[in-house]
Amino acid sequence: MSAIDWQRLRRDLLLGGVAPKHVRRTIDELGAHYEDLKTQAIGEGLQEEEGAARAQRELGDAATILDEVLSKPELRSWAATYPRAFFLLVPVLSVLASFAIVIASVLFLASSAGWLEGLEDGSELTLWRKAAVESWFFLNCYLVTPALALGVVAIARQRMIAPQWPAIGIVLLTVLGSGWAYNIGWPEDGGAGNFTLNWGFSFLPRVVRGFHDWQNFLQIGFTLLAAAAFWRYYDPLRTKFSSTG
Amino acid sequence: MAKTNAAFMSGIPELVVLRLLARSEMYGYELIRAIRVGSGESIVLAEGVVYPTLHSLESRGLLKSKERLVKGRTRVYYQTTAKGKKRLGQLEGEWQRINQGVAAILRRVICQQ
Numbered sequence: 001m002s003a004i005d006w007q008r009l010r011r012d013l014l015l016g017g018v019a020p021k022h023v024r025r026t027i028d029e030l031g032a033h034y035e036d037l038k039t040q041a042i043g044e045g046l047q048e049e050e051g052a053a054r055a056q057r058e059l060g061d062a063a064t065i066l067d068e069v070l071s072k073p074e075l076r077s078w079a080a081t082y083p084r085a086f087f088l089l090v091p092v093l094s095v096l097a098s099f100a101i102v103i104a105s106v107l108f109l110a111s112s113a114g115w116l117e118g119l120e121d122g123s124e125l126t127l128w129r130k131a132a133v134e135s136w137f138f139l140n141c142y143l144v145t146p147a148l149a150l151g152v153v154a155i156a157r158q159r160m161i162a163p164q165w166p167a168i169g170i171v172l173l174t175v176l177g178s179g180w181a182y183n184i185g186w187p188e189d190g191g192a193g194n195f196t197l198n199w200g201f202s203f204l205p206r207v208v209r210g211f212h213d214w215q216n217f218l219q220i221g222f223t224l225l226a227a228a229a230f231w232r233y234y235d236p237l238r239t240k241f242s243s244t245g
Numbered sequence: 246m247a248k249t250n251a252a253f254m255s256g257i258p259e260l261v262v263l264r265l266l267a268r269s270e271m272y273g274y275e276l277i278r279a280i281r282v283g284s285g286e287s288i289v290l291a292e293g294v295v296y297p298t299l300h301s302l303e304s305r306g307l308l309k310s311k312e313r314l315v316k317g318r319t320r321v322y323y324q325t326t327a328k329g330k331k332r333l334g335q336l337e338g339e340w341q342r343i344n345q346g347v348a349a350i351l352r353r354v355i356c357q358q
Contacts, residue, residue, distance in 0.1 A: 030296060033292060
């Protein structure tokens with residue numbers, strides 16, 4: 001019986017739709033079991049090679065183990081079992097969740113500073129509070145969507161899922177996530193401040209798109225390029241980036 | 246040593262694993278040894294196939310696991326949960342019923358010969 005090729009078994013399990021956490025545990029525990037069998041065989045007086053062969057025989061061949069794992073549907077990942085639903089729903093929900101978080105956090109910042117009700121005469125918003133709000137808006141406008149897209153790529157690559165549904169999901173996520181724009185009106189002269197949130201694209205008539213501009217398209221291009229590069233260079237079978245794709 | 250006939254093994258690993266792990270927690274290698282010794286070497290599995298069974302039972306809430314570092318090696322210890330013990334009771338009942346049924350048929354056939 002030939003020795004188990006762990007890397008190949010890992011790949012076959014992932015391609016079979018097994019969730020990465022179960023793949024990792026299966027490989028780790030089988031490896032430890034193999035070492036225990038080998039140690040015992042050597043302890044009984046066998047040579048290193050004979051001990052390894054006996055350990056391999058007792059552990060079973062890769063095909064038998066693979067069949068056994070694949071026969072358990074409860075070990076499959078959601079993304080592999082329902083790729084269409086997963087890669088269409090997750091992007092939409094993650095974009096909506098990220099913007100819900102932004103709105104909630106801005107409301108919190110604004111209400112804690114008395115920003116929406118108007119400030120007392122002569123007082124001003126502190127610089128750090130303005131900077132915090134601006135940074136938070138900037139992060140959400142320009143970094144959250146690419147980060148979510150990379151997250152979707154990582155999920156798909158770690159599960160070795162065929163690219164069509166993840167690609168559609170990433171395009172959907174990018175378009176949804178890149179169309180948002182915020183506008184902050186700082187409180188002045190005792191008046192109330194405001195913030196507005198818009199969604200749209202500059203190819204739409206101005207009345208529909210509000211004040212969006214070419215930056216949306218820059219963000220779409222950047223996000224799609226980053227996602228494509230990540231897909232190309234992220235190798236789930238290695239712990240680090242690989243040029244072999 | 247010859248492996249046990251696979252056609253007779255459907256459902257048996259689940260029953261045996263739940264039974265042994267209800268008594269005390271064990272890691273995979275220990276469990277396989279306990280199956281061999283406990284069955285008088287009549288149940289011999291390809292040892293690697295016990296892990297998918299353990300993971301499957303755990304994901305169904307019938308087992309729980311805990312990682313421990315023993316002599317520089319990480320061991321995953323498994324134990325039957327309360328839900329697993331309930332399932333064990335059902336499986337034992339089914340097993341006794343089938344076992345008695347098969348034994349009765351075999352006795353009758355032998356008597357007719």
